[in-house]
Amino acid sequence: MTDQLKKFLFEDRSVRVQAVRLHETWLHAQEHHDYPPAIQRLLGELMAAAALLAANIKFEGSLVLQIQGTGPVALLVVECQSDLGMRATVKIREGQEVPPDGTMQSLLNTNNEGRFIVVLDPRRKVPGQQAYQGIVPLEGDTVAEALQHYMKASEQLDTRLWLQADGQHAAGLLIQRLPDHGGTAASESGANTLEHAIVMAETIKPDELLNSDIDTIIHRLYWEDTMIGFEPSQVRWHCPCTxxxxxxxxxxxxxxxxxxxxxxxxxxxxxxxxxxxxxxxxxxxxxxxxxxxxxxxxxxxxxxx
Known part of the structure; x- marks a missing residue:
């Protein structure tokens, strides 16, 4: 299995770092489709993001990331289960041209009415329980920026994402400040650790994120820091259609x-x-x-x- 997600914590346990790299799962997502390059890039980035966020789900169920668009692309959807089984799809408006240099905004938000929707759906619901659904405007130039806006507005979590995708791989890096457990000193320590983590991550190049394995990336960025590593999780393609x-x-x-x-x-x-x-x-x-x-x-x- 080539598709893995790995989690790390800084020594003071105030900031988490997660990285994912998809190959087989991403190829399965494209197997029966011929996506234009711009859509291929957006969908791959959304899949990497979904795996990074689903890895932190505290219940058995699924995370759905959905972008509803008003341009040539009507819909991007990725579903990731808590066990990191994934599926994804795209809806393109008939007769609409998708330029190779299309961006998230030009393809999905032509009149500023695009929406980013995040759904958390527990598999075992108590009576009367509904799936949680958060909806925010489609802000930012990239999938990463749109999700960062969502996490800040809806989850009140300082989160940064770096996402990349091409025809062979989809990869992502997440840095997230964890809630403080303590007083002011803990808060100041966490803020300093977060700033340091982001400054180092900003040095990563797109090709490096796509083509390097996770351990190489983490070592290159944080070799001077003491990092607590966890067992890797396997990511896989899973479509339940029968x-x-x-x-x-x-x-x-x-x-x-x-x-x-x-x-x-x-x-x-x-x-x-x-x-x-x-x-x-x-x-x-x-x-x-x-x-x-x-x-x-x-x-x-x-x-x-």
């Missing part, structure tokens, strides 16, 4: 609508928005959906070449 779930979704459309699709197209073709896997239902399959109340049996999706 033929059974797709069949149950078709049931919710209703028999009349499914029959109308069959009459027009001869079969019902569904492609998962996240992993891109195709699912095909012929007339016999569709008839079985509405004559048998039992769940559809699991089958492997057809292979597309």
């Amino acid at each position: 033929r059974e779930r797709v069949g149950n979704m078709l049931r919710t459309l209703g028999e009349q609508e499914v029959n109308e699709i069959l009459a027009e197209q001869g079969s019902v073709q569904i492609t998962c928005d996240f992993c891109g896997k195709p699912y095909a239902f012929d007339p016999v399959d569709c008839s079985g959906l509405f004559t048998d109340s039992r769940p559809m049996p699991e089958q492997d999706p057809p292979t597309v070449h």
